[in-house]
Amino acid sequence: MQPDDKGERSSNSERSPAAAQAPGARGPAAPPEKLSLRERKKLKTRTAIQEHAMRLFSERGYDGTTIEQIAEAAEVSPSTFFRYFPTKEDVVLFDATDPLMFESFAAQPAELSVVEALKRSFHDVYAGLTPEELAGQIERQNLIRTVPELRGRMLDDLVGAIDVLSEMVARRVGRSPADIAVRSFSGALIGMIMGVFLAAGDSLGGELDYIALFDETMAQLEAGLPL
Numbered sequence: 001m002q003p004d005d006k007g008e009r010s011s012n013s014e015r016s017p018a019a020a021q022a023p024g025a026r027g028p029a030a031p032p033e034k035l036s037l038r039e040r041k042k043l044k045t046r047t048a049i050q051e052h053a054m055r056l057f058s059e060r061g062y063d064g065t066t067i068e069q070i071a072e073a074a075e076v077s078p079s080t081f082f083r084y085f086p087t088k089e090d091v092v093l094f095d096a097t098d099p100l101m102f103e104s105f106a107a108q109p110a111e112l113s114v115v116e117a118l119k120r121s122f123h124d125v126y127a128g129l130t131p132e133e134l135a136g137q138i139e140r141q142n143l144i145r146t147v148p149e150l151r152g153r154m155l156d157d158l159v160g161a162i163d164v165l166s167e168m169v170a171r172r173v174g175r176s177p178a179d180i181a182v183r184s185f186s187g188a189l190i191g192m193i194m195g196v197f198l199a200a201g202d203s204l205g206g207e208l209d210y211i212a213l214f215d216e217t218m219a220q221l222e223a224g225l226p227l
Helices: 017-021 037-060 067-074 078-084 088-093 097-107 114-126 131-146 148-173 180-202 210-222
Strands: none
Touching: 037 067, 037 078, 037 088, 037 131, 067 078, 067 088, 088 131, 088 148, 097 114, 097 148, 114 148, 114 180, 114 210, 131 148, 148 180, 180 210
């Protein structure tokens, strides 16, 4: 997962050949049933590195910040950085709430519908965020929206996101992840979540109730997407 010594490449996307082949290098991580202590420690380290990276991006700009600078600020080696993030893009695209959402979703009562289980998971995770953590989420999302290579990577990763969500949905309803109904439903869910993401960007600088917006979006999905 290492680029050249300077951590740069001409496309501004910092990646090594090994990183391109790494399992889970693109798209969200596979959904765990329950996070182990080791996974929680890794999540804590990833989050810490990301916090330092976001501070540097704010100070120097995304293009003006190198992986070496991020590693130095986080007090880790570049090789340690690459153990957690295959590319500089990934340090922004990583969402620390994803593993927590996966864990919460898997723990929801079996009698709940997929949408209700997802709503409860969203409530569990986002209601627990501090104001600083929520501000960090908005800052990260704004960066993704405004940096072309990040926006492009996010769109590429939506396919992986649909795959992961299909597995989660299929497990809950007892069907195959390849079932067209499961995949279509998962694709619709991802589209609705993207709608929340875009609304969040439009609300930068103002007050945004993520939970209320997500509930409104899920209610529209359950009602058959009426306009």
